[in-house]
Amino acid sequence: xxxxxxxEHLVNRxxxxxxxxxxxxxxxxxxxxxxxxxASRISIRLVAGGTDLIEVTDDGSGMxxxxxxxxxxxxxxxxxxxxxxxxxxxxxxATLGFRGEALPSIASVARLSxxxxxxGAEGWSRIVDNGALVGEGPAAIxxxxxxxxxxxxxxxxxxxKFLRSARSxxxxxxxxxxxxxxxxxxxxxxxxxxxxxxxxxAASETLPDRVAALTDRGLIENGIGVDLEREGxxxxxxxxxxxxxxxxxxxxxxxxxxRPVKDRLLTGAVRGAYAELLxxxxxxxxxxxxxxxxDLVDVNVHPAKTEVRFREPALVRGLIVSGLRRALxxxxxxxxQRPDAAALELWKSEPIAPPTPSPHLWGEGxxxxxxxxxxxxxxxxxxxxPSFAAPPPQARAEPAYQPPPQTERYPLGVAxxxxxxxxxxxxxxxGLVLVDQHAAHERLVLERMRKAMAGGGVASQxxxxxxxVELDEPACDRLEARAAELAEFGLDLDRFGPRAMLxxxxxxxxxQGDVVGLVTDIADELAAFDExxxxxxxxxxxxxxMACHGSVRAGRVLSVAEMNALLREMxxxxxxxxxxxxxxTWIKLAHGDIEKLFGRK
Numbered sequence: 086x087x088x089x090x091x092x093e094h095l096v097n098r099x100x101x102x103x104x105x106x107x108x109x110x111x112x113x114x115x116x117x118x119x120x121x122x123x124a125s126r127i128s129i130r131l132v133a134g135g136t137d138l139i140e141v142t143d144d145g146s147g148m149x150x151x152x153x154x155x156x157x158x159x160x161x162x163x164x165x166x167x168x169x170x171x172x173x174x175x176x177x178x179a180t181l182g183f184r185g186e187a188l189p190s191i192a193s194v195a196r197l198s199x200x201x202x203x204x205g206a207e208g209w210s211r212i213v214d215n216g217a218l219v220g221e222g223p224a225a226i227x228x229x230x231x232x233x234x235x236x237x238x239x240x241x242x243x244x245x246k247f248l249r250s251a252r253s254x255x256x257x258x259x260x261x262x263x264x265x266x267x268x269x270x271x272x273x274x275x276x277x278x279x280x281x282x283x284x285x286x287a288a289s290e291t292l293p294d295r296v297a298a299l300t301d302r303g304l305i306e307n308g309i310g311v312d313l314e315r316e317g318x319x320x321x322x323x324x325x326x327x328x329x330x331x332x333x334x335x336x337x338x339x340x341x342x343x344r345p346v347k348d349r350l351l352t353g354a355v356r357g358a359y360a361e362l363l364x365x366x367x368x369x370x371x372x373x374x375x376x377x378x379x380d381l382v383d384v385n386v387h388p389a390k391t392e393v394r395f396r397e398p399a400l401v402r403g404l405i406v407s408g409l410r411r412a413l414x415x416x417x418x419x420x421x422q423r424p425d426a427a428a429l430e431l432w433k434s435e436p437i438a439p440p441t442p443s444p445h446l447w448g449e450g451x452x453x454x455x456x457x458x459x460x461x462x463x464x465x466x467x468x469x470x471p472s473f474a475a476p477p478p479q480a481r482a483e484p485a486y487q488p489p490p491q492t493e494r495y496p497l498g499v500a501x502x503x504x505x506x507x508x509x510x511x512x513x514x515x516g517l518v519l520v521d522q523h524a525a526h527e528r529l530v531l532e533r534m535r536k537a538m539a540g541g542g543v544a545s546q547x548x549x550x551x552x553x554v555e556l557d558e559p560a561c562d563r564l565e566a567r568a569a570e571l572a573e574f575g576l577d578l579d580r581f582g583p584r585a586m587l588x589x590x591x592x593x594x595x596x597q598g599d600v601v602g603l604v605t606d607i608a609d610e611l612a613a614f615d616e617x618x619x620x621x622x623x624x625x626x627x628x629x630x631m632a633c634h635g636s637v638r639a640g641r642v643l644s645v646a647e648m649n650a651l652l653r654e655m656x657x658x659x660x661x662x663x664x665x666x667x668x669x670t671w672i673k674l675a676h677g678d679i680e681k682l683f684g685r686k
Contacts (some may be wrong), residue, residue: 108135134254256559332609500648
């Protein structure tokens with residue numbers, strides 16, 4: 086068989102496979118072109134997640150008719166100055182695009198309409214349908230450029246059938262717009278999907294405001310500024326407090342020289358910086374911006390330009406870890422965890438008054454008429470007690486405390502007290518047992534949910550007042566699509582507008598908990614699932630998320646009866662020796678080990 090040259094239209098379609106994987110890929114290239122054209126406002130319209138229509142309009146510098154013709158040819162670009170064309174120093178490129186492949190690749194697999202006008206001239210239009218020029222002529226358009234991409238992959242069925250649902254493609258496109266808008270707070274962005282305005286950010290925002298607007302408004306209160314420079318590399322951005330975290334890592338935004346990237350080195354550095362501050366199943370919320378000299382980074386690794394290579398990766402990783410740890414150290418005792426407002430209100434409005442003392446309580450020879458008020462310190466003790474605490478027993482015949490039970494009958498012993506409001510101290514026949522109350526109860530709740538699911542489903546507890554949980558639109562779409570399966574877990578959800586879910590009931594096993602946190606974490610879990618899998622096949626993930634929210638928290642004071650009940654249930658529950666995340670729930674210090682600590686052996 087002889088060697089032949091490939092036809093130009095086939096070359097373009099092959100190239101399109103690298104540059105245009107899905108609607109989000111095409112949208113990224115078009116928005117980057119608008120940014121490179123010095124636009125101050127970029128408007129985007131999508132239909133069916135971008136599979137039917139992608140339209141990007143900017144007020145940038147525009148193109149002449151001759152430039153438009155060249156822009157639709159492969160490897161033609163205006164972004165490399167003559168000096169770079171002669172020297173071939175691609176590392177000195179300062180624009181987002183430079184390969185000259187995007188427009189011809191898109192035009193080879195869709196119907197592309199390109200309209201543009203430079204200031205002081207007439208507008209012009211060119212229409213290319215799957216690689217063939219089908220029309221051109223004058224266009225009525227303000228200065229700038231408008232690009233329409235219709236019926237993407239319509240004539241390439243092998244690629245079209247691999248596209249996901251319109252919702253999934255829309256979620257990917259929204260993520261692309263957010264990342265590009267985050268890198269350029271000086272540019273106004275708007276996004277419309279299926280006729281609805283879903284995103285609008287104004288120009289001239291500060292970087293923290295822009296990041297918070299596109300991620301979570303709570304990041305302003307629960308974030309720390311990052312600022313560090315080392316050997317010509319500058320690191321800036323905002324990092325969330327360790328307690329302000331998410332269930333998946335898709336809220337980590339990384340930029341190199343203004344370019345959104347997804348790089349294992351950078352994500353690994355973020356994970357290393359938070360290693361001792363987050364549970365293994367939680368992920369930090371960060372937006373980090375690296376400014377690296379061009380000769381120290383290669384952005385020409387892949388046609389999509391989302392991967393980079395650093396000449397000195399150890400230096401970059403060390404800079405990120407040091408910058409994040411320094412910022413987190415400066416945060417001191419700050420935490421995103423807030424006390425329950427309702428509990429605080431009850432505490433302030435209904436303080437428990439100290440009981441009336443008996444005459445002999447304050448000293449010998451004092452009668453009722455000689456009563457003296459207790460000291461301020463004693464008042465402080467009573468004022469610190471929660472409103473639901475029972476008053477101390479008065480005029481009771483039985484003892485105030487039951488004698489401690491024997492230890493021989495129970496493998497995990499009997500509770501003797503609580504340390505740091507987190508660990509239960511129990512005495513067993515052969516040693517001392519320490520139990521992590523949150524980790525242990527988390528496992529118990531999970532096993533209860535498994536048993537309930539095996540019996541036909543988890544009972545739902547209706548909320549007295551339905552609660553509205555605000556999320557971004559793709560998260561609401563994921564929850565709505567799985568609402569029937571979530572109902573089997575006892576979580577009753579309804580859609581409440583584009584960006585909110587209405588919670589009518591929660592699993593009865595969980596009791597009263599953080600409904601907002603529960604729904605947010607489940608939405609994050611669903612984002613990490615393969616859509617081809619049933620939710621039942623990922624029972625442990627969703628059930629573990631629910632169990633975590635329904636378990637006893639560290640910091641809660643438990644009575645002796647509650648501690649012993651927890652120990653007894655652990656003894657009869659499978660897998661109770663480890664929590665849902667693989668950490669041990671209890672440890673035992675044998676008598677012999679204790680004696681060694683005191684030098685008795």
